[in-house]
Amino acid sequence: MGKFKIVNTNIDGLVIIEMGVFGDNRGYFMETYNEKEFKELGLDMSFVQDNQSKSRKGVLRGLHFQKNHPQGKLVRVIRGEVFDAAVDLRENSKTFGKWYGVILSEENKKQFYIPEGFAHGFLTLSDEAEFTYKCTDFYHPEDEGGVMWKDTSIDIKWPIKDIKELILSDKDKKWPVLSKLNFAFKL
Numbered sequence: 001m002g003k004f005k006i007v008n009t010n011i012d013g014l015v016i017i018e019m020g021v022f023g024d025n026r027g028y029f030m031e032t033y034n035e036k037e038f039k040e041l042g043l044d045m046s047f048v049q050d051n052q053s054k055s056r057k058g059v060l061r062g063l064h065f066q067k068n069h070p071q072g073k074l075v076r077v078i079r080g081e082v083f084d085a086a087v088d089l090r091e092n093s094k095t096f097g098k099w100y101g102v103i104l105s106e107e108n109k110k111q112f113y114i115p116e117g118f119a120h121g122f123l124t125l126s127d128e129a130e131f132t133y134k135c136t137d138f139y140h141p142e143d144e145g146g147v148m149w150k151d152t153s154i155d156i157k158w159p160i161k162d163i164k165e166l167i168l169s170d171k172d173k174k175w176p177v178l179s180k181l182n183f184a185f186k187l
Contacts, residue, residue: 003030003031004017004019004041005019006042011088011095011098012094013117013118014115015113018111019032021109030109045136047074047134047135048138049134049135049138049139050132050134050135051139052078054129054130054131055082056128056167057126057163058123058165058167059124059168060121060122060124061122062121063085063087063146063147063175064119064120064144064145064146065118065120065144065147065185066144066145067143067144067145069138069143070116070117070185070187072114072137073120073134073135073136074111075112075113075120076109076133077104077105077106077132078106078131080128080129080130081124081125081126081129082103082122082123082125082129083101083102083103083123083125084103084120085101085156085158086101086114087099087118087147087156089118089119091186091187097153099154099155101156104122116136116185117185117187123158123159123163125163145175145183146172147175147177147178148175148176148177151177152177154178
């Protein structure tokens with residue numbers, strides 16, 4: 001058995017990646033990416049940029065995408081816990097406008113691969129969370145797009161019940177709803 005296990009979601013291309021964790025009384029070791037093994041599992045992508053963010057409880061980042069330079073993202077949490085969500089924006093996809101969400105945490109050590117053609121965002125559930133991700137294209141600030149996080153036509157079930165204060169950037173408060181977006185990825 002390999003070091004990685006793929007868990008398919010109900011949206012084509014979105015996968016959860018579980019890694020073999022080898023632990024003993026000293027702690028643990030795990031491999032988080034291996035190009036050869038990923039390719040053997042059907043995940044044939046090249047990463048060009050790694051990012052990391054730190055957020056406090058209640059921070060909601062998203063839903064973001066890049067229009068002309070779409071990014072695939074391999075995301076994980078190295079400290080804390082987040083609810084991570086992706087929305088299918090691929091024009092001819094049978095799941096266009098549908099979403100999938102997963103809890104990522106330092107405890108479960110899951111990774112989530114979001115391919116090109118999706119809007120992506122996350123909500124910090126723990127007091128603080130450190131979130132890291134690999135991207136298949138570089139960040140282009142002039143190319144940003146987004147979808148309103150609370151668009152009722154998408155209806156993401158954000159776990160905000162225990163969040164006292166929801167914190168969004170000014171930009172994330174102003175993204176349009178999907179029906180007003182006038183954009184879809186032609187991948």
